[in-house]
Amino acid sequence: DAGVIQSPRHEVTEMGQEVTLRCKPISGHNSLFWYRQTMMRGLELLIYFNNNVPIDDSGMPEDRFSAKMPNASFSTLKIQPSEPRDSAVYFCASTSGQGYTEAFFGQGTRLTVV
Amino acid sequence: DAKTTQPNSMESNEEEPVHLPCNHSTISGTDYIHWYRQLPSQGPEYVIHGLTSNVNNRMASLAIAEDRKSSTLILHRATLRDAAVYYCIRTQGGSEKLVFGKGTKLTVNP
Numbered sequence: 001d002a003g004v005i006q007s008p009r010h011e012v013t014e015m016g017q018e019v020t021l022r023c024k025p026i027s028g029h030n031s032l033f034w035y036r037q038t039m040m041r042g043l044e045l046l047i048y049f050n051n052n053v054p055i056d057d058s059g060m061p062e063d064r065f066s067a068k069m070p071n072a073s074f075s076t077l078k079i080q081p082s083e084p085r086d087s088a089v090y091f092c093a094s095t096s097g098q099g100y101t102e103a104f105f106g107q108g109t110r111l112t113v114v
Numbered sequence: 115d116a117k118t119t120q121p122n123s124m125e126s127n128e129e130e131p132v133h134l135p136c137n138h139s140t141i142s143g144t145d146y147i148h149w150y151r152q153l154p155s156q157g158p159e160y161v162i163h164g165l166t167s168n169v170n171n172r173m174a175s176l177a178i179a180e181d182r183k184s185s186t187l188i189l190h191r192a193t194l195r196d197a198a199v200y201y202c203i204r205t206q207g208g209s210e211k212l213v214f215g216k217g218t219k220l221t222v223n224p
Contacts, residue, residue: 004157031210043158043201043214056211091157095210103150103212105157 004106006092012112018080021109023092024073029104030097034067034077037108038088049075050097082113118202123219126192134187134218136202141182146205148212149176149187151198158201158214161187197222 005024013019025032033048047057052069060067064083069075079086093105119137126132138147149161162169162176164185169176175188189196201217 033212035214042216045211045213048211050210093157093212097210102160102163103158103210105159108157 004092004094004104006090006106006109008109009107010110010112012114013082015083015113016081017113018078019082019086019111019113021077021090021092021111023075023077023106025075025092025094026104027073028096029094030072031095032069032075033093033095033103034075035091035093035105036088037091043091046077079111082111084113087111087113118204118215120200120202120215120218122216123221125221125223126189127223128194129191132189132192132196132220132222134189134200134202134220135184136186137184138202138204139183141204142206144207147176147178147185148203148205149174150201150203150212150214151196152201152217153195153198161200192220192222194222194224196220 007022031050034046035043036046037043044059046059047067048055049069065079067077089108089110091105091108093103095101095103146163146165148163150158151161152158162171162174164176164178177186199217199219201214203212
């Protein structure tokens with residue numbers, strides 16, 4: 001398996017634009033997580049899904065952020081409108097969803113909002 | 115959120131053992147301890163996890179105190195490639211939710 005695949009790897013956008021980050025989890029994994037990492041706040045859990053259903057979105061910063069998982073092999077994190085403070089590295093991770101198994105992380109998307 | 119306490123940074127020399135401590139004094143009976151590490155410019159990667167007994171795998175060993183209020187990640191022979199931020203995470207009950215703290219930045223000197 002190619003692991004968790006995120007796209008794009010880098011994104012530069014202007015303030016006010018819509019940004020969509022994509023994630024393909026490992027085939028057969030049932031849980032998917034979105035994280036954001038900045039120097040100031042570290043790694044923050046934004047939202048996680050189990051069997052395509054959002055289980056905990058308490059980390060989503062505000063209404064400008066939304067996440068979807070239309071099927072088991074694809075998830076998106078959308079920011080609309082984007083702001084400079086959204087600049088961060090966004091990671092996606094997946095697990096088998098069966099007990100205490102390891103989480104596999106993607107390489108991340110580095111987002112810069114100017 | 116589940117809380118753990120780790121030193122901000124540690125240093126080691128190459129080919130020497132490294133003991134990374136973690137305190138989790140409020141741990142409950144069903145909480146697991148997980149260790150992840152993050153190399154520069156990469157996503158976190160799993161290292162090891164355990165509940166009560168000490169655990170070994172190809173990457174490291176996890177020593178859990180008898181009262182479970184602390185644990186230690188042991189790298190038996192540090193290499194330059196082990197330089198990373200190491201995160202000790204406690205998962206509550208049956209939750210898969212990994213909440214990362216600040217971690218310990220490990221520097222390995224040649």
